[in-house]
Structure formats: C-alpha cells, structure tokens
Amino acid sequence: MEALPERNGYLPPTIYDIAKRAKVGIGTVSRVFNNHPSVSDATRKRVLKVANSLNYQPHPYARGLARKRTNSILAVIPFFTTFFFLEILQGVQEKLGELDCDLLLYGVHHPDHVESSLRQNVLRSRVDGILFFSMAMPAAFAKQYAQMKTPVVLIDTYNKDFDSLTVENSFGAFLATNHLISLGHKRIGMLNANIESLPAHQRLKGFQRAMNEAEIPIDPLYVKKSSSTKLDGFTREAGYELMKEFIALGSEMPTAIFVSSDIQASGALAALTEAGLRCPEDISIVGFDDIELASHLGITTIRQPMAEMGAFAAGRLAERMNNLNLPPTHKMFMPSLVVRKSSAPPVVRSVKQKKVSLV
Amino acid sequence: MEALPERNGYLPPTIYDIAKRAKVGIGTVSRVFNNHPSVSDATRKRVLKVANSLNYQPHPYARGLARKRTNSILAVIPFFTTFFFLEILQGVQEKLGELDCDLLLYGVHHPDHVESSLRQNVLRSRVDGILFFSMAMPAAFAKQYAQMKTPVVLIDTYNKDFDSLTVENSFGAFLATNHLISLGHKRIGMLNANIESLPAHQRLKGFQRAMNEAEIPIDPLYVKKSSSTKLDGFTREAGYELMKEFIALGSEMPTAIFVSSDIQASGALAALTEAGLRCPEDISIVGFDDIELASHLGITTIRQPMAEMGAFAAGRLAERMNNLNLPPTHKMFMPSLVVRKSSAPPVVRSVKQKKVSLV
DNA sequence: ATGAAAGCGCTAACAA
DNA sequence: TTGTTAGCGCTTTCAT
Numbered sequence: 001m002e003a004l005p006e007r008n009g010y011l012p013p014t015i016y017d018i019a020k021r022a023k024v025g026i027g028t029v030s031r032v033f034n035n036h037p038s039v040s041d042a043t044r045k046r047v048l049k050v051a052n053s054l055n056y057q058p059h060p061y062a063r064g065l066a067r068k069r070t071n072s073i074l075a076v077i078p079f080f081t082t083f084f085f086l087e088i089l090q091g092v093q094e095k096l097g098e099l100d101c102d103l104l105l106y107g108v109h110h111p112d113h114v115e116s117s118l119r120q121n122v123l124r125s126r127v128d129g130i131l132f133f134s135m136a137m138p139a140a141f142a143k144q145y146a147q148m149k150t151p152v153v154l155i156d157t158y159n160k161d162f163d164s165l166t167v168e169n170s171f172g173a174f175l176a177t178n179h180l181i182s183l184g185h186k187r188i189g190m191l192n193a194n195i196e197s198l199p200a201h202q203r204l205k206g207f208q209r210a211m212n213e214a215e216i217p218i219d220p221l222y223v224k225k226s227s228s229t230k231l232d233g234f235t236r237e238a239g240y241e242l243m244k245e246f247i248a249l250g251s252e253m254p255t256a257i258f259v260s261s262d263i264q265a266s267g268a269l270a271a272l273t274e275a276g277l278r279c280p281e282d283i284s285i286v287g288f289d290d291i292e293l294a295s296h297l298g299i300t301t302i303r304q305p306m307a308e309m310g311a312f313a314a315g316r317l318a319e320r321m322n323n324l325n326l327p328p329t330h331k332m333f334m335p336s337l338v339v340r341k342s343s344a345p346p347v348v349r350s351v352k353q354k355k356v357s358l359v
Numbered sequence: 360m361e362a363l364p365e366r367n368g369y370l371p372p373t374i375y376d377i378a379k380r381a382k383v384g385i386g387t388v389s390r391v392f393n394n395h396p397s398v399s400d401a402t403r404k405r406v407l408k409v410a411n412s413l414n415y416q417p418h419p420y421a422r423g424l425a426r427k428r429t430n431s432i433l434a435v436i437p438f439f440t441t442f443f444f445l446e447i448l449q450g451v452q453e454k455l456g457e458l459d460c461d462l463l464l465y466g467v468h469h470p471d472h473v474e475s476s477l478r479q480n481v482l483r484s485r486v487d488g489i490l491f492f493s494m495a496m497p498a499a500f501a502k503q504y505a506q507m508k509t510p511v512v513l514i515d516t517y518n519k520d521f522d523s524l525t526v527e528n529s530f531g532a533f534l535a536t537n538h539l540i541s542l543g544h545k546r547i548g549m550l551n552a553n554i555e556s557l558p559a560h561q562r563l564k565g566f567q568r569a570m571n572e573a574e575i576p577i578d579p580l581y582v583k584k585s586s587s588t589k590l591d592g593f594t595r596e597a598g599y600e601l602m603k604e605f606i607a608l609g610s611e612m613p614t615a616i617f618v619s620s621d622i623q624a625s626g627a628l629a630a631l632t633e634a635g636l637r638c639p640e641d642i643s644i645v646g647f648d649d650i651e652l653a654s655h656l657g658i659t660t661i662r663q664p665m666a667e668m669g670a671f672a673a674g675r676l677a678e679r680m681n682n683l684n685l686p687p688t689h690k691m692f693m694p695s696l697v698v699r700k701s702s703a704p705p706v707v708r709s710v711k712q713k714k715v716s717l718v
Numbered sequence: 719a720t721g722a723a724a725g726c727g728c729t730a731a732c733a734a
Numbered sequence: 735t736t737g738t739t740a741g742c743g744c745t746t747t748c749a750t
Contacts, residue, residue, distance in 0.1 A: 010507050014743055025721040030745060038719055057478070060485045061429060062743030064420040065726045072463075079449055086445065090438055093466050102485070104431075105464040107452050119416070126419045126461070148369050236655070266655050296595065296625050296652055373727055384737035389729060397735055421727030424742045 013054040022050040033058055060102075069128050072102035073317060076117060077133040079107030084291070084306060085133060088155065091310020092131065099318050101128075114138060129317045131155060137162070151320040153313045158330070163316050165309055165331040169199050172302040172335035173206025173258065176286040179300070179337055180256040181214045184345045185284065189222035189254035191242045191268060193233035193261060200225070200232060203260045203288065222246075222254050226264075239264030243271035255346040256284035262294040262301055265342075269297060280344035290338055300343040302335045309333055372413040381409040392417055419461075431461035432676060433486040435476060437493055438466030443650070443665065444492060447514065450669020451490065458677050460487075473497060488676045490514060496521065510679040512672050517557075517689070522675050524668055524690040528558050531661040531694035532565025532617065535645040538659070538696055539615040540573045543704045544643065548581035548613035550601045550627060552592035552620060559584070559591060562619045562647065581605075581613050585623075598623030602630035614705040615643035621653040621660055624701075628656060639703035649697055659702040661694045668692055 015029040022029065024043060031039045032047045039047075050056075064070040075092065077085045089103070096103055104127055106117045118130070118141050129151035137145075137152075137159050145152050146161045154164035180188050190207045193200040204223075211218050224242045226233025239259060246253055259265040265287035272279055279285050287294055290303035312331065320326055374388040381388070383402060390398045391406045398406075409415075423429040434451065436444045448462070455462055463486055465476045477489070477500050488510035496504075496511075496518050504511050505520045513523035539547050549566045552559040563582075570577050583601045585592025598618060605612055618624040624646035631638055638644050646653055649662035671690065679685055 016743080019721095026744085027722075027746080028720060030743095031720085034745075040719060043719075059424075059743050061420045061423040062726090063745075065418075065424055065728085066743080066745040068726070068745095070420060075464075079445070079452075086438070089464070090466060090468075093438075093464070094468075103464045105434075105448070105452070105462045107449060109449075109453075293652055293655055297655075375727085378737095385728085386730085386737060386739090387735085390736090393729080399735060402735080418727050421742090422729075424744090425727080425729040427729095427742070 012059070013051075013056045014059070017054060018047060018051050018056055021054075022047045069321075070126060071100060072104055072127050073129045073131060073314075074104045074106055074117075074127040075131040075133065076106045076108060076114060076135075078135055079109055084156075084289070084304075087306035088133075088310035088313070091307035091312075092314045093310075094307075095311040095314035095318075099314070101314075101318070108135070111135070115141065129153070129321050131313055131317060132157070132162075149324040151317055151324065153317045153320070155309065155313050161328060163320060163328050163330070165313055165316070165333060167304045167309075167335050168332045169202035169335075170206035170209070172288060172304075173203040173260075174210045175206075175335065175337045176258045176288065176300075176302050177207045177210035178214075179339070179343065180258060180284060180286060181210060181216065183256070183284065183343060185254075185256040186216060186346075187219075187222070187254040187256070188216065189219075189224070189246060189257040191239060191246070191257050191259040191264060192223065192225040193238065193264065194228060195225045197232035197234075200234075200260055207258055219254075221249070221252075222257075234261045234263060236263050236267035236270075239267030240271045241267075243268035244275075247271060247275045247277065253283065256286075256343070258286050258288075260288055262287035262289045262291045262297075262299055265299050265301070266293055266297055269299070269342075279342050281347055284343040284346070286343055294338075295340070298341040300340045301338050303338045304335050305333050371418070372410075372415045373418070374415075376413060377406060377410050377415055380413070381406045428487050428680075429485060430459060431463055431486050432488045432490060432673075433463045433465055433476075434490045435465045435467060435473060435492060435494075438468055443515075443648070443663075446665035447492075447669035447672070450666035450671075451673045452669075453666075454670040454673035454677075458673070460673075460677070467494070470494070474500065488512070488680050490672055490676060491516070491521075508683040510676055510683065512676045512679070514668065514672050520687060522679060522685075522687050522689070524672055524675070524692060526663045526668075527691045527693055528561035529565035529568070531647060531663075532562035532619075533569045534565075534694065534696045535617045535647065535659075535661050536566045536569035537573075538698070538702060539617060539643060539645060540569060540575065542615070542643065542702060544613075544615035545575060545705075546578075546581070546613040546615070547575065548578075548583070548605060548616040550598060550605070550616050550618040550623060551582065551584040552597065552623065553587060554584045556591035556593075559593075559619055566617055578613075580608070580611075581616075593620045593622060595622050595626035595629075598626030599630045600626075602627035603634075606630060606634045606636065612642065615645075615702070617645050617647075619647055621646035621648045621650045621656075621658055624658050624660070625652055625656055628658070628701075638701050640706055643702040643705070645702055653697075654699070657700040659699045660697050662697045663694050664692050 015026045018029045019026045024047060028039060028043060029047055032044050093103055108114050115138055132152055132154050134156040136157060142159055142161060152162045154162050156166060158164045158166060192204055195201055224245055226238040226242060228238045259268055265285055268285060269279060277283060285299060287299045287301040290301045294301045374385045377388045378385045383406060387398060387402060388406055391403050434448060452462055467473050474497055491511060491513050493515040495516060501518055501520060511521045513521050515525060517523050517525060551563055554560055583604055585597040585601060587597045618627055624644055627644060628638060636642060644658060646658045646660040649660045653660045
C-alpha cells in the first residue's frame with residue numbers, strides 16, 4: 001500500500017454543489033436523481049439544469065454504501081473456454097445495461113480460485129448477485145449462499161438450490177440425428193464424448209430417441225464413446241481417434257455420424273481427410289455447439305441460443321435480487337440446427353445391395 | 360426503483376463489531392487491515408483473530424469512498440472480436456489479482472456506446488483506471504482524460520497522449536516471410552488486407568524488408584491487397600477472393616504466400632482446396648495472429664504474446680495509478696513464429712526451368 | 719414539497 | 735501505540 005495520490009485538479013461535483021447552486025437542500029437533489037415523486041416540477045427542472053451544466057454524475061460507491069446495494073454483478077467463468085462465454089456475456093451485458101448494472105468479471109484458471117473469488121466479492125458485499133458458469137458450485141458456498149439467500153444464477157450447470165439455465169442437450173441431439181435421417185441416411189452412427197458426463201449422456205439419449213422414432217435400428221458398432229477423462233472426451237483428439245475406428249469399418253462405415261461436439265468433429269474431419277475420405281460425399285457429419293470453428297470448417301451443427309441465455313440469466317438474476325425469496329427455477333433452452341456443408345444426402349454408391357444385418 | 364429488500368438475517372460484521380470484541384478502537388482495526396506499522400504485534404494478532412472468527416471482510420465500497428479510490432479498473436473491449444481479448448484479459452486478471460483489484464468489463468457493440476460507458480464509469484469515478492482495446496479513443500474523451508490525468512492504457516491501438524502497447528506487426532511479417540525464405544522459397548507472395556489499415560501497412564513493410572534483405576525481388580503480381588472496407592479486409596472472404604487471383608496465375612503461382620491474418624488464411628485455404636491444390640505441397644501459407652482456428656487448420660502463423668501483453672497492461676496501469684504524472688510510454692511487443700504444417704520447403708516440380716522474369 | 723440530520727463502513731488526521 | 739473524530743457522497747427518515 002503506497003501513498004494514494006489524489007486525482008489532480010478537477011474534483012467531480014457532489015450533491016452539495018448542485019444543492020447550493022440550485023438553492024435547494026441536498027435531500028431534494030437526491031430525490032431528483034432517484035425519481036422520487038414528491039419534487040415539484042419546477043424544482044426538478046432547476047436541479048437537473050444545474051446538474052447537467054456541472055456534468056454531475058452520482059457517485060456509485062457512495063450510493064452503494066447508503067443503499068446497501070452495489071448495482072453490479074459478478075460473472076464467474078472458467079477462463080479456459082472462450083467463445084461460448086463471450087457470446088453469453090454479450091447477452092448478459094445487454095440486459096444489464098437496461099438495469100443500470102455493472103459487470104465484474106472473474107475468470108477462473110484453477111478451481112481453487114473459485115472459492116477465494118466468491119468469498120472476496122460476495123462476503124464483502126461488493127456485488128449484488130452472481131452468474132456462475134459451467135462449473136459445479138463448490139458445496140461450501142452452495143450451502144452458505146442458499147442460507148444467506150445470495151442471488152445466484154447458474155449457467156450451463158445445475159444445482160437444485162439455485163436458479164439455473166441449461167440447454168436441452170437431448171433435444172439438440174435429436175435435431176441433429178433427425179436432420180441426418182431426413183437427408184435419407186440409414187446407416188447413422190454417433191461419435192460421443194465420455195458418457196460419464198451429463199451432456200454426453202443426454203446427447204446419446206437424443207440420438208437414440210430420433211433413431212427409435214424413425215424406426216432405424218441402432219447398430220452398437222456405430223455408437224462409439226470416448227473413454228478419455230480429459231475434458232470428458234470433448235476434445236479434438238478424442239474425435240480423431242474415434243473416427244479412425246469408424247474408418248476402420250471400411251465399407252461397413254456409416255454414411256452419417258452425429259458427433260457430440262464441434263471440437264470432436266474437427267478431429268473427426270482430420271481423420272477423414274487423412275484417410276482420403278471426403279465429407280459430405282463419403283460421409284456426413286453433424287456436430288454440436290456451433291463454435292466459431294464450425295462455421296469455418298463448414299460443419300453442420302447444433303447451436304445454443306447464447307445471447308438469449310445471457311439476457312435471460314441477467315434478467316432472472318435481477319428478479320431474484322428484487323425478491324430474495326423466489327423459489328429456484330430451472331430453465332431449459334432449445335438449441336437449433338445450423339445446416340452447413342458437412343451434411344448431405346447419402347451418395348448412392350455402386351448400388352450393390354442394401355446393408356443386411358444391423359443386428 | 361423498487362423497494363430494496365435487505366439481505367435477510369445475516370449482516371456482515373463491520374470494524375465496530377471487531378473493535379468491540381477485540382477491545383480496541385475502530386482506528387486500530389482499520390490500521391490492522393491496512394498494514395499500518397504502528398500497531399503492536401499483540402494487538403494486531405488479537406484483532407486478526409477476532410476478525411477471522413467473524414469472517415470479517417472490509418467493505419470495498421466504504422473503503423472506496425473513504426480512500427477515494429475504488430480498486431477496480433474498467434476494460435473497454437469491442438465485443439465482436441473474441442479470442443484475442445479473452446487471452447489478454449487472462450493476463451490482465453492475473454496481474455490484477457496481485458494488485459487486489461477488480462475487473463469491470465464493458466463490451467462495446469456499437470462505437471456510440473463507448474462514450475456513454477466511459478462517461479458513466481469514469482466521471483462517476485467508479486473505476487481507478489481504464490484499459491482500452493483496439494479502438495480509436497474518441498477525441499472528446501482523449502482530451503478530457505489527458506487533462507484530468509485519468510489513468511488509461513491503450514492496447515492494440517495508439518494515441519500519443521496515453522500509454523499504449525501494440526505488437527510489432529512489421530517484425531512479425533518479417534519473421535513470417537523469413538521463415539518462407541529459409542525454407543527455400545523464392546517465389547513468395549503476400550496476400551494482404553486493406554492497406555489503408557495500419558496493421559496491413561506494417562505487415563507489408565515487414566514482408567518487403569525480409570525480401571529485400573534476402574535480395575529476392577518482389578513481383579508486384581505477387582502482392583495482392585484487399586480493397587474491402589469490411590473489417591479492413593481481415594476477413595475470410597477477402598482471403599478467399601485474393602487467393603483465387605493467385606490461383607489464376609496457374610503455373611506462375613508463387614510457391615509460398617504470407618497472408619496478413621489467419622482468418623484470411625482460412626479463406627485462402629478454402630480456395631486452394633476448391634481448386635484441387637494442396638497446402639503445403641503445392642503452396643506454403645503463413646498466417647498472422649495465431650487465433651484458435653489456426654491451430655485446428657494447422658496454419659503456420661505469427662503469434663502475439665497476449666497473456667504477457669495483458670499482464671503488462673495491467674502493470675502499467677497500476678504504475679500510472681500510483682503516479683499520475685508519468686509521461687506516456689509506448690511499448691512494442693515482439694511476436695513469434697509458430698510453425699505448423701501449412702509451410703514446407705518448395706517441392707521441386709518437374710524441374711522445367713528457373714522462373715525467368717520477376718520484373 | 720422541502721430542508722435538516724442521521725447514518726452506510728471505512729480511512730486518516732489529530733490527540734493523547 | 736492507540737482511541738476519537740471528522741469526513742467520503744449519498745439515501746432516507748423526520749420534521750416542517
């Protein structure tokens with residue numbers, strides 16, 4: 001802690017300055033800026049004029065102290081991922097603008113840091129609420145927040161005690177698979193991440209439902225899951241490796257594969273290229289997430305409505321900040337299909353024969 | 360403005376609570392938490408013990424009010440771009456952690472919004488300093504900040520009145536071109552963005568210098584620049600179109616091209632694939648920026664030290680906040696070469712003859 | 719409708 | 735070394 005140099009020269013005007021020049025009490029000035037009804041029109045106008053001429057802006061910290069609310073919220077996000085969060089934050093911020101609320105960012109590098117940040121920011125009552133992204137809320141804090149009724153909204157993660165919003169993974173997988181089916185594919189596979197993870201599990205469910213509804217039997221050979229624990233198998237490498245297994249099937253290879261994430265799909269594509277196979281001519285691919293890469297690679301995929309999710313999260317947080325006793329709600333968002341060039345009708349190759357046994 | 364529900368039940372402890380239980384005055388408690396030297400070890404220990412047992416955390420807003428400094432800074436970033444900023448913010452945040460300082464995020468969608476944010480946050484003295492990214496500082500604010508000595512650090516943009524840090528574009532281009540040269544290429548082209556933009560201009564300079572130093576004449580036909588105004592031609596489409604022009608050269612095509620950005624390189628690659636040409640076999644490509652896409656596409660590129668830049672920016676801002684009268688400094692960061700598979704030695708094709716006229 | 723005054727939780731100057 | 739006190743700029747009773 002060093003000496004704290006005062007901002008030179010110019011000092012921002014306070015309500016006292018305004019009050020003096022407008023010949024009113026500071027209370028009145030305050031009322032004007034809080035839109036309190038009991039100020040005469042004349043006075044209000046006079047105060048506003050003076051305030052404008054002095055370029056007055058209420059000091060948020062003084063306000064925060066007096067009001068016991070800071071008008072700012074904290075976003076705790078894992079910093080290793082990128083695109084998804086920025087898009088959501090965009091939605092958050094837009095909404096926050098309406099609410100005259102600021103956004104504090106806390107990027108988590110290491111899980112341990114989560115706790116210290118939460119402690120610092122919340123217990124210090126520096127923020128009015130928290131947006132918590134994609135991580136499991138540490139149990140100790142979950143308990144504490146629940147009983148202190150701290151406003152918390154969970155995004156892309158779940159805890160029964162807090163508001164949460166997630167994407168309907170299963171429905172997205174259903175959409176993806178259905179797209180492939182409606183393109184005319186019959187031999188459809190799924191390249192999944194680690195089934196232990198919730199999203200992977202849900203996406204498998206959606207795949208199965210689509211296949212069942214279309215009455216297409218699922219060949220177990222066509223359903224491959226990563227056993228990687230690194231990021232639950234949602235990695236480029238995992239996609240690459242599993243795709244090689246598909247390729248090893250040779251002529252028995254599916255004509256289309258639903259891949260559980262775009263990042264895996266990028267690896268799958270690499271494996272295909274390496275094997276001299278072309279997408280979509282030899283095989284159609286549908287991914288999931290719609291990360292930026294997907295558009296560059298031309299991957300048909302499932303998009304999550306990130307901006308809306310962000311806006312919704314901010315809105316929900318605001319509601320909760322205004323009423324600490326709302327019961328937690330759990331909102332599901334519906335993803336949508338984005339068709340690009342990695343999916344196409346199956347090519348009727350040297351029409352030998354229909355595939356026989358699908359088990 | 361609605362009724363403001365108080366946080367139910369639990370109220371955070373204040374220095375008064377601590378003081379009472381530790382049987383000291385509030386001043387002493389304050390001193391302890393400000394590491395003021397004149398507190399006896401015994402007292403300090405006692406206060407700390409009580410504080411810990413009560414889970415006390417100083418209230419940042421009260422502190423801010425009294426100290427006239429908020430311990431938080433504002434990052435103003437253009438929200439349409441993504442990866443680059445997150446990486447820099449990572450560096451920023453790491454540094455900020457050391458400084459016990461918070462990060463307020465303001466994403467700019469529309470240039471108009473810049474001003475309102477700056478006004479709100481700075482004039483309201485909500486933040487101690489500003490990190491301003493990749494945009495031209497609006498003149499009105501530049502003047503005001505300069506005379507108010509508001510701590511501002513510019514990142515990836517320049518203004519003589521403020522600290523700034525930028526990347527040595529020219530040097531990066533030099534590195535890229537040199538890499539191609541050292542690989543043995545002689546027919547080297549450059550696929551540039553809109554030369555009106557500063558980075559495009561600087562990158563051209565670096566290209567020219569490398570060629571000159573290697574005494575390889577530059578064929579004007581091999582230097583193509585986008586005339587697009589959209590993002591100054593730093594787009595996938597621009598890269599795609601210009602690469603088609605290169606391809607149209609047929610056998611006269613360069614054996615290697617330095618592309619002014621990865622995003623353009625991705626478009627260039629697409630054009631190549633479309634034309635049935637392979638990279639690096641038929642032509643080597645080096646990009647610039649090292650966006651995530653580059654690694655997925657295997658593009659050799661020039662990387663900017665983003666995390667370091669972020670940390671440096673935060674550090675510089677801190678210095679300036681501690682001494683408002685420092686003269687502005689302008690720091691250049693050196694980019695580095697990342698070799699991937701899009702660049703390789705030229706293939707000695709059906710060695711017909713040396714290229715004759717390079718004009 | 720308006721002014722005066724008492725905090726909000728803290729820092730820092732001043733005494734002791 | 736310590737306690738006391740006067741702000742920091744604002745909101746919010748309580749009078750008037």
